[in-house]
Amino acid sequence: QGEKKEEKVKVIYGGLIPIVGTILSTLIALIFAVPIALGISIFLTEIAPPFIEKPVGIAIELLAAIPSIIYGMWGLFYFGPLVSKIFGGSSVSLLVAGLVLGIMIIPFIASLTRDAMKTTPGVLKESAYAVGATKFEVIKDVVFPYAKRGIIGSIILALGRALGETMAVAFVIGGVFSLPKSLTDPTISIPVVLANNFAESSGMSLSALFYLALILFILSFAVITYGKFKFLNNRKGD
Known part of the structure; x- marks a missing residue:
């Protein structure tokens, strides 16, 4: 009986399912978004x-400013089906949530990566072309x-944003408190659990939500801090 009670407590108050949902949806988003964003940046x-570069660049920056709830509604009614x-x-x-997250962070990564690539001195590229390098070799x-x-800093900052995204994910992840057996199964993430349950929780349930919020804060803070100070500073050298 004690084991059954412990198992019931784990099911009700355990954080494994939303933690797994958060990590997997974020990984799907990065796998989908990073190659596309890098391709856009290289093209521009x-x-x-x-x-072409100027209007497309402006359009990407405008896409980055679209509220996340719009992405969520679009994902629910059009993209998800x-x-x-x-x-x-x-x-x-889980798959739909990850792809919608990926679409959300593509403009963010593309815009920051484009700015980073623009800092490459023209003399370096001209020197490479002068010794016979192709455009692909110059880029690489x-x-x-x-x-x-x-x-890398832009990717890590986008990861931090994806980890904490709530509204868009709430529309498309399914809200089911179970571990997904495949990418096409519904599940839940930490921000969605907090948004759906915080107002009506008390006692141990509220404590569990605070622990989940702390885990999310630590993850997001660590990721963003690492991206900011490891890759986006102006230190010289590797």
């Missing part, structure tokens, strides 16, 4: 002519190494 800084048709499963799931061997600190 190294390939696109000025008459589309993903469900392609991959099967529910239209609200000159632009990326020079802007590495800013690129």
Whole structure:
């Protein structure tokens, strides 16, 4: 009987499920967003002519300012059903939440990465072209190494934002308190648990929510601090 009671307490107050949901949805978002954002940044800084670069750059910055609840509603009514048709499963799931998060942070990463790539001195690129380097080699061997600190920093800062995202994820993750057996299963994340339950909780339930909030704070603070001071500072050298 004691074991059953302990198991029941773990089910009701345990934090494993929202922690797993938060981490997995964030990882999906990064896997989806980083290659696309880097491609956009490379295109705008190294390939696109000025008459394309400027309006597209402005559009990306505007996309970064769209409220997260708009992304959530779009994901619930349009994107989620589309993903469900392609991959099967529910239209609200861990996969949909991760992809919506990824779409949200693409403009953020692309904008910061573009700014980092623009700091590459023109003389370095001109010297590389002068010795016969191709555009791909210049990007790989000159632009990326020079802007590495800013690129990684932008990704880590986007990770911090994705970890704490609430409204968009609340619409599309499903809100089901169970470990997902596949990416197309609904689950829940820490911010969603806090938003859904904090106002009506008391006693041990409220204490559990405070512990979850503390875990989320530590994760987000550690990630953002690492990105800020390890990669976005102006220190010289690696």
